[in-house]
Amino acid sequence: MSNNNKELTLSAPLSGPVLTLGQVPDEVFASHAMGDGIAIDPLNDCLHAPCDGVIIHVARTGHALTIRADNGAELLMHVGIDTVELNGEGFALLVKDGARVTNGQALVQFDLDRLARRCKSLVSLIILTNGEQFELQPLARKTVKVGEPLMRVLARSTVGDETAVDNVSAEASASVRITHRGGLHARPAALIRKTALGFSSQARLHYGDKSAPCDSLVGLMALGIGEGDEVRVSCRGTDGEAALQALIAALSVPVTAQHVAPVAATPRRASNEANVLQGVCAAPGLVCGPLFRLAGIELPADIGTHAVDDQRQCLDTALEQVRSEIRTTLAHARQRQHVEEEEIFAAHLALLEDPALVEAATAAIEHGSAATHAWRDAIQAQCTVLLALGKPLFAERANDLRDLQQRVLRALLGEAWHVELPAGSIVSAHELTPSDLLQLSAQQAVGICMAAGGATSHVAILARAKGLPCVVALGADVLDVPQGQRVVLDAANGRLELAPSEARHAQVHQIRDAQQLRRQQQQAQARQPARTLDDVSIEVAANVASSAETQVAFENGADGVGLLRTEFLFVDRRTAPDEQEQRQAYQAVLDAMGDKSVIIRTIDVGGDKQLDYLPLPVEANPVLGLRGIRMAQVRPELLDQQLRALLQVRPLARCRILLPMVSEVDELLQVRQRLDELCAELELTQRPELGVMIEVPAAALMAEQLAEHADFLSIGTNDLSQYTLAMDRDHAGLAARVDALHPALLRLIAQTCAGAAQHGRWVGVCGALASDPLATPVLVGLGVRELSVSPLQIGEIKDRVRHLDAAQCRQLSQGLLDLSSARAVRHACQHHWPLS
Missing domain, CATH: 3.20.20.60 (Phosphoenolpyruvate-binding domains)
Structure with missing residues (x-):
């Protein structure tokens, strides 16, 4: 390890695959809100020091700590995602706040199995928290072992003077109660810091007899503020009042806005019959036919360097192409008076014009990502936030965002939406999007079944409007059914029959013929009043x-x-x-x-x-x-x-x-x-x-x-x-x-x-x-x-x-x-x- 107060080579604190921040399943980390860094998916159960230095902060729950290297770089090491929820269970701290440590020294022992069962992800972060003074240069590694070189830290040169703050300005201050679950730990602190950096005023957070500047991640965490604690925010500068209001909003955001709940696989619900998957009816109907598995676009690893201007232009072109496609869909829906379809794709157009998505993708491109990966990561980060809210409407909007992800990726890759469906196919997927459903309906799919999804989603609404039988929430088992296997989809009862006999197939065809005749008779009498046999209207x-x-x-x-x-x-x-x-x-x-x-x-x-x-x-x-x-x-x-x-x-x-x-x-x-x-x-x-x-x-x-x-x-x-x-x-x-x-x-x-x-x-x-x-x-x-x-x-x-x-x-x-x-x-x- 070299250390001349300018350059420092950090060694790997964990063993495992190396990930970029954009691949981390957490919006706050992935968006670089906490700073630049790198992630490791750990295969071992002990966190080691990446360099010589001093421990300047230890989370009370043991899941995170910060080390100040001898050249002044401050490095946050965070084990797993959402591990603060464990309240210290599964963690054994081997060092204390203020301890002097050496490169490779064991810092935290953790129970890998317990974390895997209880938390969203084991992916662990190494984040540079004072990036205004230093910059990171990751080394090209796909996997590392503890102690191997991981990345370099370089001191930034200071050019010009910092913008002066008007210290004559009156101080604006207010008290607020912390509602972030687990208190002001790393991720909420990063959001406070990010908010403070958007203003020229000097902002500080006061708790008891301690205080810290709001632009210091370590300082904020070191205050030891818990959930429900009351703090005072003070801002001094020309935009002090605006900064104060923004910080109050960030400090009082409910936990659900930042907490990402573990995403469990949908369990297969019990059925009394062999070879039957049970789900939820989204659109009724009874059909039989070969199962066709529809997979989304999977991108390979983003390897190599990309010209920033070229990638920005590619993204802009793709976005405009998709906007044009959606406008065409809207025009057709209006012409045919398909109101649900019109409303759904009007919402898609509004989402596509959301500047936050484009800004996030553009920022990733400027960090060296390809336009495809930048757009995918921007969408996935926003989906993670929406799904964490745990509300049906936001889950539905996450599916709409995934629709836009697929459409823009196709435009970027020069691929049209094209799938050759065998005649009379029942389509299976993890979760389909509204544009998928329109395409499948146009290609004469006879039924839809999904591992995930909800019965009131946009896809379900469109399926009902199209008269396309649809079952959702079947669980991951549906994705293992071999391509082309003949199945029966009894959507009204939420059933997918995986091994129907020839007699069952014949019965389904007979039932469908009878139903069609019945529907024709019902429609002929639809305008007549409905009275029971004993004359109740x-x-x-x-x-x-x-x-x-x-x-x-x-x-x-x-x-x-x-x-x-x-x-x-x-x-x-x-x-x-x-x-x-x-x-x-x-x-x-x-x-x-x-x-x-x-x-x-x-x-x-x-x-x-x-x-x-x-x-x-x-x-x-x-x-x-x-x-x-x-x-x-x-x-x-x-x-x-x-x-x-x-x-x-x-x-x-x-x-x-x-x-x-x-x-x-x-x-x-x-x-x-x-x-x-x-x-x-x-x-x-x-x-x-x-x-x-x-x-x-x-x-x-x-x-x-x-x-x-x-x-x-x-x-x-x-x-x-x-x-x-x-x-x-x-x-x-x-x-x-x-x-x-x-x-x-x-x-x-x-x-x-x-x-x-x-x-x-x-x-x-x-x-x-x-x-x-x-x-x-x-x-x-x-x-x-x-x-x-x-x-x-x-x-x-x-x-x-x-x-x-x-x-x-x-x-x-x-x-x-x-x-x-x-x-x-x-x-x-x-x-x-x-x-x-």
Whole structure:
């Protein structure tokens, strides 16, 4: 090892494959926010000193420490990703803070097996934290052993004077409580440092009787600040106030914004049958055919040097090509009035124009990466952050980003999307993207099955719109099925049959032929009313999100609109729609539905549905936070504007207003009072009906009290299921268990109907359960009188109603409430009311 206070050669502190920071599965490290460095995927269980020096900081959990080399370079060594979560378990510190160490000395012993089981990744980092004084030169090594040369550290030459800080400026300061999980350890400290470096002011963090400059990573970590501790931030300089606000925001970011949860493989769910994989239905249908495995683009290692200007130009050209392709897709979707498709790819276009993605890729190119690898790494880093949030909407956006990753990579590599599908193929993949699905649909794929994915993702929405059977969350086993193997995809029941007999194949073809004939008969009767055999009328309405969808619903025989989601007016835009735009949109929906009634839900954003122009506090658990009616209470002007627009539609008698996420009577009364005041202002003598969504258990339990003041109740079984069962319905490992036919859900539905009946109110269901033909007799039996379904299922659900006896449904449904599980309920339903 040479050391002349200018150049230092560091030896490897671990043995294993060497990675660049861009390959590290953590956005903070990969983005160089903590500084430049290198990573090793360790094969040994002990961290050694890379040089002579002094230990200047040791994490209390033992997973990280910082050494100051004799030439002044400060090196952070961080074992594994998310190891702070172990609180020291599996780590044995062999040195103390302030200790003098020599090159190769053992510093930390760790339990490799325990870390592998408990943490996201074993990849360990060596980061230069004072990069303003030194620079790194990694040596070209693919793998190293402890003690072998790893990289050089060179002193930077100082040119000119640093920008002077206006010390005469007043000091701006504020106190804030630390919400980062585990306190201000390495990664949160890096974010604080990165924020501070964006301003010219001098910023310091004060904790107890200690303080540290915010641009010093080691200094911040050395303060020993824990989760929940209160600190003071002070900023002095011309932009001190702006710096203070930015640092407060960075310090109070909830843990989920930085914590990346371990990504476990989706388990294969148990099945009573051999050679059957069980997943979750995303789009119903029954098909058979050869399985075709679709793999994404895999890039080789990035070897060699690249001309920065050339790579930037390549990226710009590829981005413009993909923008053009998406604009063409949008134009075709608008022409064919495919609203879901249009909304999905409009969101893709907005994501592609996000400057943060391009900036991250450009920065990687400037660090020597090829454009392909720079774009892949920028996308993967952002996906990691989104998935760490643990929210369905963000997981969906991560899939959209992966779509853009593949499309831009194809453009960079000069590859068109082209796969020769064998006739009648069922396509399998880890997770497909929306553009994949459009291409596969155009190539006449007959079914889709995925190892991961959720039933409410953009891919699932498109599959339902295309009538393409789709099963998600099948687990990694589906990827091991040999290419070309003949399978049966029973999507309605979430099953993939891996070894069907010839008799089973013949049966599937027979069933499909019978279903096709049945659908034709159902469609012919779709415009007729739905009445049970004992003459109970059930209204079958449609869930829609635009006037174009409403027209499709009307043409398919809908008795009205049971749910218009008004979010389509508010999302993926930079400013809120004004009153006039809203009124025109609502009027268009009423016009498209002829003389039938339309239920319009007030805006349900907030929580995990963020709007660019509506800044809301970052929440640790958005699904339990400000959303629906709660958000309207915080921003009443939004609800006021929407109510005014709704009160101007004609005829007002056909407009019904529905309030989302209500959990107590006072919330309903406040909106009813405001509605009355607005009617008086507009000199209206007629009042639209006002209903309440039952989508939280509290509302179901309070149904009788709510029905006293509401005109109708509408049950949202999607949210009611996940809130009642405490399971995220888009969690790949739990999705199969989030079943609205669970007896607990049925009890809440029964209680809602009984409470509403006390005041003569009707109850509808607008969640996914309404579209499940197996559930139709149960809902009718429990007292539901309106089912709001997907427009394409109206004929099927009406036909199901016409074959039921409501009195028998009432009798049998009561017995279902005493069953032990959703599976038992489904089995009983199949027995009592078999699906033909």
